[in-house]
Amino acid sequence: MNAREEVLARIRGALGEAPTAAPVPRAYRRVSDHDPGSRELVDRLVDRLADYRATVLRSGADDRSIGQAVADALAPLATPRTDRAITAPGVPGDWVARLSGVVVDDGTLTARELDRIPAVVTGSVLAIADTGTIALDGTPLCGRRAITLVPDTHVCVVRVKDVVDTVPEGLARLDPRRPLTLISGPSATSDIELTRVEGVHGPRTLIVIVAG
Template identity: 70%
Template structure:
Protein backbone atom coordinates (compact mmCIF):
# COMPACT_ATOMS: atom_id res chain seq x y z
CA UNK A 1 0.00 0.00 0.00
CA UNK A 2 1.33 3.40 -0.94
CA UNK A 3 1.72 6.19 1.61
CA UNK A 4 -1.16 8.01 -0.08
CA UNK A 5 -3.48 5.01 0.18
CA UNK A 6 -2.55 4.47 3.81
CA UNK A 7 -3.24 8.12 4.64
CA UNK A 8 -6.63 8.04 2.93
CA UNK A 9 -7.49 4.78 4.65
CA UNK A 10 -6.76 6.32 8.02
CA UNK A 11 -8.92 9.34 7.19
CA UNK A 12 -11.81 7.10 6.16
CA UNK A 13 -11.45 5.07 9.32
CA UNK A 14 -11.41 8.19 11.50
CA UNK A 15 -14.48 9.53 9.70
CA UNK A 16 -16.30 6.25 10.11
CA UNK A 17 -16.45 5.70 6.36
CA UNK A 18 -14.92 2.24 6.69
CA UNK A 19 -16.06 -0.14 9.37
CA UNK A 20 -12.93 -2.20 9.05
CA UNK A 21 -10.32 -1.35 6.49
CA UNK A 22 -7.91 -3.88 7.89
CA UNK A 23 -5.39 -1.14 8.61
CA UNK A 24 -6.59 0.16 11.97
CA UNK A 25 -3.70 0.93 14.27
CA UNK A 26 -3.92 -0.11 17.92
CA UNK A 27 -4.71 2.75 20.26
CA UNK A 28 -2.24 2.95 23.15
CA UNK A 29 -4.00 2.81 26.52
CA UNK A 30 -0.99 3.03 28.81
CA UNK A 31 -1.82 6.52 29.97
CA UNK A 32 0.23 8.06 32.74
CA UNK A 33 -2.17 8.35 35.66
CA UNK A 34 0.16 9.20 38.55
CA UNK A 35 3.33 11.16 39.08
CA UNK A 36 6.67 10.15 40.47
CA UNK A 37 6.08 12.13 43.66
CA UNK A 38 3.43 11.73 46.33
CA UNK A 39 0.73 14.37 46.83
CA UNK A 40 1.89 17.09 49.18
CA UNK A 41 5.55 16.08 48.96
CA UNK A 42 8.34 18.62 48.86
CA UNK A 43 8.96 17.95 45.19
CA UNK A 44 5.39 18.72 44.08
CA UNK A 45 5.23 21.80 46.30
CA UNK A 46 8.45 23.17 44.84
CA UNK A 47 7.18 22.51 41.32
CA UNK A 48 3.83 24.18 42.02
CA UNK A 49 5.47 27.27 43.46
CA UNK A 50 7.85 27.47 40.50
CA UNK A 51 4.99 27.26 37.99
CA UNK A 52 2.81 29.78 39.81
CA UNK A 53 5.61 32.31 40.12
CA UNK A 54 6.48 31.80 36.47
CA UNK A 55 2.85 32.74 35.72
CA UNK A 56 3.37 35.91 37.84
CA UNK A 57 1.26 34.80 40.76
CA UNK A 58 2.35 35.68 44.29
CA UNK A 59 2.96 32.65 46.50
CA UNK A 60 2.87 32.87 50.29
CA UNK A 61 3.73 29.95 52.56
CA UNK A 62 1.88 29.48 55.84
CA UNK A 63 1.34 26.85 58.52
CA UNK A 64 -1.76 24.71 58.20
CA UNK A 65 -3.81 26.12 61.07
CA UNK A 66 -6.53 28.67 60.37
CA UNK A 67 -4.89 31.41 62.44
CA UNK A 68 -1.66 31.19 60.44
CA UNK A 69 -3.61 31.22 57.19
CA UNK A 70 -5.49 34.32 58.34
CA UNK A 71 -2.23 36.07 59.23
CA UNK A 72 -0.77 35.25 55.82
CA UNK A 73 -3.89 36.51 54.03
CA UNK A 74 -3.93 39.75 56.03
CA UNK A 75 -0.22 40.38 55.45
CA UNK A 76 -0.43 39.77 51.71
CA UNK A 77 -3.39 42.14 51.35
CA UNK A 78 -1.88 44.80 53.61
CA UNK A 79 1.19 44.94 51.37
CA UNK A 80 -1.16 45.99 48.57
CA UNK A 81 -3.14 48.43 50.70
CA UNK A 82 -6.27 46.25 50.56
CA UNK A 83 -8.44 46.12 53.68
CA UNK A 84 -11.85 45.27 52.23
CA UNK A 85 -12.49 41.71 51.08
CA UNK A 86 -15.33 39.35 50.35
CA UNK A 87 -14.99 35.69 51.28
CA UNK A 88 -16.64 32.59 49.86
CA UNK A 89 -19.40 31.40 52.22
CA UNK A 90 -17.45 28.30 53.26
CA UNK A 91 -14.22 30.13 54.08
CA UNK A 92 -13.48 30.05 57.84
CA UNK A 93 -13.96 33.42 59.50
CA UNK A 94 -10.46 33.16 60.97
CA UNK A 95 -8.99 33.43 57.45
CA UNK A 96 -10.26 37.02 57.26
CA UNK A 97 -10.88 37.75 60.95
CA UNK A 98 -8.12 40.34 61.27
CA UNK A 99 -9.47 42.39 58.36
CA UNK A 100 -11.85 45.21 59.25
CA UNK A 101 -13.80 45.18 55.99
CA UNK A 102 -14.50 41.47 55.53
CA UNK A 103 -17.86 40.40 54.15
CA UNK A 104 -19.33 37.00 53.29
CA UNK A 105 -20.71 36.45 49.80
CA UNK A 106 -24.43 35.72 50.08
CA UNK A 107 -24.91 35.26 46.34
CA UNK A 108 -26.87 38.50 45.96
CA UNK A 109 -24.07 40.74 44.67
CA UNK A 110 -24.22 41.30 40.91
CA UNK A 111 -21.23 41.40 38.60
CA UNK A 112 -21.28 45.20 38.86
CA UNK A 113 -21.29 44.94 42.67
CA UNK A 114 -18.41 42.46 42.62
CA UNK A 115 -16.43 44.75 40.35
CA UNK A 116 -16.29 47.22 43.23
CA UNK A 117 -14.87 44.60 45.62
CA UNK A 118 -11.07 44.99 45.88
CA UNK A 119 -10.32 41.34 46.74
CA UNK A 120 -11.87 37.95 47.42
CA UNK A 121 -10.67 35.05 49.56
CA UNK A 122 -11.46 31.44 48.69
CA UNK A 123 -10.22 27.93 49.25
CA UNK A 124 -9.59 25.34 46.55
CA UNK A 125 -10.16 21.66 45.81
CA UNK A 126 -6.87 20.55 44.29
CA UNK A 127 -3.75 21.97 42.65
CA UNK A 128 -1.66 20.33 39.91
CA UNK A 129 2.04 21.05 40.18
CA UNK A 130 3.06 20.11 36.62
CA UNK A 131 0.75 22.72 35.12
CA UNK A 132 0.59 25.18 38.02
CA UNK A 133 -3.20 24.87 37.96
CA UNK A 134 -5.62 25.36 40.86
CA UNK A 135 -9.12 23.90 40.64
CA UNK A 136 -12.24 25.48 42.15
CA UNK A 137 -15.55 23.62 42.09
CA UNK A 138 -18.19 26.16 43.09
CA UNK A 139 -18.55 24.63 46.56
CA UNK A 140 -19.00 26.91 49.59
CA UNK A 141 -15.24 26.86 50.21
CA UNK A 142 -14.45 27.88 46.61
CA UNK A 143 -17.39 30.22 46.03
CA UNK A 144 -19.44 30.84 42.93
CA UNK A 145 -17.62 31.43 39.68
CA UNK A 146 -18.42 35.15 39.42
CA UNK A 147 -16.89 35.74 42.85
CA UNK A 148 -13.50 34.51 41.66
CA UNK A 149 -13.53 36.07 38.19
CA UNK A 150 -14.80 39.64 38.64
CA UNK A 151 -12.84 41.26 41.53
CA UNK A 152 -9.35 42.45 40.72
CA UNK A 153 -7.50 40.40 43.36
CA UNK A 154 -8.06 36.75 44.24
CA UNK A 155 -6.50 35.23 47.35
CA UNK A 156 -6.70 31.46 47.07
CA UNK A 157 -5.72 29.06 49.84
CA UNK A 158 -4.24 25.73 48.74
CA UNK A 159 -3.64 23.12 51.41
CA UNK A 160 -0.50 21.01 51.06
CA UNK A 161 -2.28 17.60 50.98
CA UNK A 162 -4.34 18.86 48.03
CA UNK A 163 -1.30 19.39 45.78
CA UNK A 164 -0.78 16.57 43.27
CA UNK A 165 1.71 16.22 40.46
CA UNK A 166 -0.33 15.26 37.38
CA UNK A 167 -3.56 16.27 35.70
CA UNK A 168 -5.12 12.76 35.99
CA UNK A 169 -4.53 12.84 39.74
CA UNK A 170 -6.17 16.25 39.90
CA UNK A 171 -9.18 15.21 37.83
CA UNK A 172 -9.70 12.18 40.05
CA UNK A 173 -10.32 14.53 42.97
CA UNK A 174 -12.97 16.58 41.18
CA UNK A 175 -16.70 15.98 41.16
CA UNK A 176 -17.64 15.92 37.44
CA UNK A 177 -21.13 17.18 38.26
CA UNK A 178 -19.86 20.43 39.76
CA UNK A 179 -18.87 23.57 37.79
CA UNK A 180 -15.08 23.55 37.63
CA UNK A 181 -12.90 26.64 37.25
CA UNK A 182 -9.22 26.05 36.49
CA UNK A 183 -6.83 28.84 37.48
CA UNK A 184 -3.27 28.98 36.18
CA UNK A 185 -1.89 32.31 37.32
CA UNK A 186 -3.49 35.76 37.01
CA UNK A 187 -5.75 36.43 34.05
CA UNK A 188 -3.60 37.47 31.10
CA UNK A 189 -3.65 37.67 27.33
CA UNK A 190 -1.48 39.16 24.61
CA UNK A 191 -1.93 40.44 21.08
CA UNK A 192 0.00 39.50 17.96
CA UNK A 193 2.85 41.77 19.07
CA UNK A 194 3.02 39.86 22.38
CA UNK A 195 1.97 42.89 24.44
CA UNK A 196 0.79 41.30 27.68
CA UNK A 197 -2.39 42.61 29.28
CA UNK A 198 -3.55 41.32 32.67
CA UNK A 199 -6.99 41.29 34.21
CA UNK A 200 -8.97 40.97 30.96
CA UNK A 201 -11.11 37.96 31.81
CA UNK A 202 -10.32 37.40 35.46
CA UNK A 203 -8.35 38.76 38.43
CA UNK A 204 -5.32 40.89 37.63
CA UNK A 205 -3.63 39.70 40.82
CA UNK A 206 -3.52 36.11 42.12
CA UNK A 207 -2.18 35.46 45.61
CA UNK A 208 -1.82 31.79 46.51
CA UNK A 209 -1.43 30.87 50.16
CA UNK A 210 0.11 27.39 50.34
CA UNK A 211 -0.92 26.17 53.77
CA UNK A 212 0.72 23.32 55.62
Protein backbone atom coordinates in the same frame (compact mmCIF):
# COMPACT_ATOMS: atom_id res chain seq x y z
CA MET B 1 -29.73 23.79 1.08
CA ASN B 2 -28.48 26.29 3.66
CA ALA B 3 -24.85 26.81 4.66
CA ARG B 4 -25.06 24.45 7.65
CA GLU B 5 -26.51 21.62 5.57
CA GLU B 6 -23.87 22.16 2.89
CA VAL B 7 -21.02 21.96 5.42
CA LEU B 8 -22.42 18.79 6.99
CA ALA B 9 -22.94 17.24 3.56
CA ARG B 10 -19.32 17.89 2.66
CA ILE B 11 -18.16 16.34 5.95
CA ARG B 12 -20.26 13.24 5.34
CA GLY B 13 -18.91 13.00 1.80
CA ALA B 14 -15.33 13.20 3.04
CA LEU B 15 -15.82 10.61 5.78
CA GLY B 16 -17.80 8.11 3.75
CA GLU B 17 -20.66 5.89 4.82
CA ALA B 18 -18.91 4.15 7.72
CA PRO B 19 -16.25 6.46 9.17
CA THR B 20 -13.79 4.96 11.65
CA ALA B 21 -12.95 7.02 14.70
CA ALA B 22 -9.25 7.52 15.21
CA PRO B 23 -7.94 5.90 18.40
CA VAL B 24 -7.34 8.28 21.28
CA PRO B 25 -3.78 7.90 22.65
CA ARG B 26 -3.77 7.35 26.39
CA ALA B 27 -0.11 6.65 27.03
CA TYR B 28 0.19 9.51 29.48
CA ARG B 29 1.51 9.07 32.99
CA ARG B 30 -1.30 8.19 35.41
CA VAL B 31 0.63 7.35 38.58
CA SER B 32 3.08 9.70 40.28
CA ASP B 33 6.35 8.83 41.95
CA HIS B 34 5.46 11.29 44.74
CA ASP B 35 2.69 11.21 47.31
CA PRO B 36 0.23 14.14 47.45
CA GLY B 37 1.65 16.94 49.55
CA SER B 38 5.26 15.79 49.32
CA ARG B 39 7.98 18.40 49.43
CA GLU B 40 8.98 17.78 45.81
CA LEU B 41 5.45 18.50 44.60
CA VAL B 42 5.01 21.61 46.73
CA ASP B 43 8.34 23.03 45.57
CA ARG B 44 7.41 22.41 41.95
CA LEU B 45 3.98 24.02 42.41
CA VAL B 46 5.56 27.12 43.95
CA ASP B 47 8.06 27.29 41.07
CA ARG B 48 5.30 27.05 38.44
CA LEU B 49 3.15 29.67 40.16
CA ALA B 50 6.07 32.08 40.37
CA ASP B 51 6.78 31.50 36.69
CA TYR B 52 3.17 32.48 35.95
CA ARG B 53 3.70 35.75 37.90
CA ALA B 54 1.54 34.73 40.85
CA THR B 55 2.63 35.80 44.33
CA VAL B 56 3.22 32.82 46.63
CA LEU B 57 3.25 33.00 50.43
CA ARG B 58 3.80 30.15 52.86
CA SER B 59 1.96 29.68 56.15
CA GLY B 60 1.30 27.12 58.84
CA ALA B 61 -1.59 24.72 58.41
CA ASP B 62 -3.75 26.16 61.21
CA ASP B 63 -6.45 28.73 60.45
CA ARG B 64 -4.85 31.52 62.49
CA SER B 65 -1.56 31.24 60.59
CA ILE B 66 -3.48 31.30 57.33
CA GLY B 67 -5.34 34.39 58.53
CA GLN B 68 -2.07 36.18 59.25
CA ALA B 69 -0.81 35.29 55.76
CA VAL B 70 -4.04 36.61 54.20
CA ALA B 71 -3.65 39.89 56.11
CA ASP B 72 0.01 40.16 55.06
CA ALA B 73 -0.94 39.48 51.44
CA LEU B 74 -3.55 42.22 51.27
CA ALA B 75 -1.79 44.82 53.43
CA PRO B 76 0.32 46.29 50.58
CA LEU B 77 -2.82 46.67 48.45
CA ALA B 78 -4.98 48.38 51.07
CA THR B 79 -5.97 52.04 50.82
CA PRO B 80 -8.80 53.90 52.57
CA ARG B 81 -10.99 53.18 49.56
CA THR B 82 -9.94 49.60 48.88
CA ASP B 83 -10.03 47.87 52.23
CA ARG B 84 -12.95 45.57 51.47
CA ALA B 85 -12.82 41.90 50.57
CA ILE B 86 -15.41 39.28 49.78
CA THR B 87 -15.09 35.68 50.90
CA ALA B 88 -16.62 32.41 49.85
CA PRO B 89 -19.29 31.37 52.38
CA GLY B 90 -17.28 28.38 53.62
CA VAL B 91 -14.06 30.26 54.36
CA PRO B 92 -13.16 29.95 58.08
CA GLY B 93 -13.60 33.17 60.04
CA ASP B 94 -10.00 33.06 61.25
CA TRP B 95 -8.79 33.44 57.66
CA VAL B 96 -10.24 36.95 57.42
CA ALA B 97 -10.36 37.97 61.08
CA ARG B 98 -7.60 40.57 60.56
CA LEU B 99 -9.32 42.24 57.59
CA SER B 100 -11.78 45.11 57.75
CA GLY B 101 -14.90 45.41 55.65
CA VAL B 102 -15.26 41.68 54.94
CA VAL B 103 -18.34 40.62 52.98
CA VAL B 104 -19.40 36.97 53.11
CA ASP B 105 -20.89 36.10 49.74
CA ASP B 106 -24.54 35.08 49.84
CA GLY B 107 -24.97 34.83 46.09
CA THR B 108 -26.95 38.06 45.69
CA LEU B 109 -24.24 40.51 44.59
CA THR B 110 -24.24 41.29 40.88
CA ALA B 111 -21.14 41.51 38.70
CA ARG B 112 -21.32 45.32 38.89
CA GLU B 113 -21.43 45.19 42.70
CA LEU B 114 -18.58 42.67 42.82
CA ASP B 115 -16.52 44.99 40.66
CA ARG B 116 -16.52 47.53 43.52
CA ILE B 117 -14.86 45.00 45.85
CA PRO B 118 -11.09 44.88 45.24
CA ALA B 119 -10.25 41.43 46.62
CA VAL B 120 -11.67 37.96 47.16
CA VAL B 121 -10.47 35.25 49.57
CA THR B 122 -11.22 31.59 48.85
CA GLY B 123 -9.93 28.12 49.47
CA SER B 124 -9.33 25.50 46.79
CA VAL B 125 -10.07 21.84 46.24
CA LEU B 126 -6.64 20.83 44.91
CA ALA B 127 -3.55 22.00 43.05
CA ILE B 128 -1.55 20.30 40.30
CA ALA B 129 2.21 20.70 40.68
CA ASP B 130 3.15 19.74 37.13
CA THR B 131 1.17 22.59 35.55
CA GLY B 132 0.89 25.02 38.45
CA THR B 133 -2.88 24.76 38.28
CA ILE B 134 -5.34 25.40 41.12
CA ALA B 135 -8.81 23.88 40.99
CA LEU B 136 -12.00 25.39 42.41
CA ASP B 137 -15.24 23.41 42.38
CA GLY B 138 -17.96 25.77 43.54
CA THR B 139 -18.23 24.29 47.03
CA PRO B 140 -18.66 26.72 49.97
CA LEU B 141 -14.89 26.88 50.52
CA CYS B 142 -14.25 27.81 46.89
CA GLY B 143 -17.33 29.95 46.27
CA ARG B 144 -19.29 30.65 43.13
CA ARG B 145 -17.36 31.39 39.98
CA ALA B 146 -18.33 35.08 39.77
CA ILE B 147 -16.57 36.09 42.98
CA THR B 148 -13.28 34.61 41.75
CA LEU B 149 -13.45 36.31 38.34
CA VAL B 150 -14.62 39.87 38.99
CA PRO B 151 -12.53 41.32 41.89
CA ASP B 152 -9.07 42.49 40.83
CA THR B 153 -7.15 40.43 43.41
CA HIS B 154 -7.73 36.78 44.30
CA VAL B 155 -6.18 35.38 47.48
CA CYS B 156 -6.43 31.60 47.23
CA VAL B 157 -5.43 29.16 49.97
CA VAL B 158 -3.97 25.82 48.89
CA ARG B 159 -3.37 23.22 51.57
CA VAL B 160 -0.20 21.18 51.14
CA LYS B 161 -2.10 17.90 51.47
CA ASP B 162 -4.14 18.80 48.39
CA VAL B 163 -1.15 19.19 46.05
CA VAL B 164 -0.95 16.35 43.51
CA ASP B 165 1.57 15.69 40.75
CA THR B 166 -0.16 15.40 37.37
CA VAL B 167 -3.29 16.51 35.54
CA PRO B 168 -4.72 12.95 35.37
CA GLU B 169 -4.31 12.65 39.14
CA GLY B 170 -6.03 15.96 39.68
CA LEU B 171 -8.93 15.25 37.34
CA ALA B 172 -9.50 11.88 38.98
CA ARG B 173 -10.11 13.69 42.28
CA LEU B 174 -12.59 16.20 40.87
CA ASP B 175 -16.34 15.76 40.47
CA PRO B 176 -17.07 16.47 36.77
CA ARG B 177 -20.65 17.40 37.66
CA ARG B 178 -19.50 20.45 39.61
CA PRO B 179 -18.75 23.90 38.11
CA LEU B 180 -14.97 23.54 37.89
CA THR B 181 -12.59 26.47 37.49
CA LEU B 182 -8.93 25.78 36.74
CA ILE B 183 -6.52 28.63 37.49
CA SER B 184 -2.93 28.82 36.25
CA GLY B 185 -1.61 32.21 37.30
CA PRO B 186 -3.27 35.63 37.02
CA SER B 187 -5.65 36.25 34.13
CA ALA B 188 -3.55 37.21 31.10
CA THR B 189 -3.69 37.29 27.32
CA SER B 190 -1.28 38.13 24.50
CA ASP B 191 -3.85 38.05 21.73
CA ILE B 192 -3.33 41.66 20.65
CA GLU B 193 0.08 42.26 19.01
CA LEU B 194 1.63 39.63 21.32
CA THR B 195 1.57 42.14 24.19
CA ARG B 196 0.79 40.57 27.55
CA VAL B 197 -2.22 42.17 29.23
CA GLU B 198 -3.30 41.02 32.68
CA GLY B 199 -6.74 41.19 34.25
CA VAL B 200 -8.76 40.68 31.07
CA HIS B 201 -10.64 37.48 31.86
CA GLY B 202 -10.28 37.47 35.63
CA PRO B 203 -8.18 38.83 38.52
CA ARG B 204 -5.11 40.85 37.59
CA THR B 205 -3.35 39.70 40.77
CA LEU B 206 -3.26 36.14 42.08
CA ILE B 207 -1.87 35.54 45.56
CA VAL B 208 -1.54 31.89 46.58
CA ILE B 209 -1.07 30.94 50.21
CA VAL B 210 0.42 27.47 50.49
CA ALA B 211 -0.63 26.26 53.92
CA GLY B 212 1.18 23.50 55.74
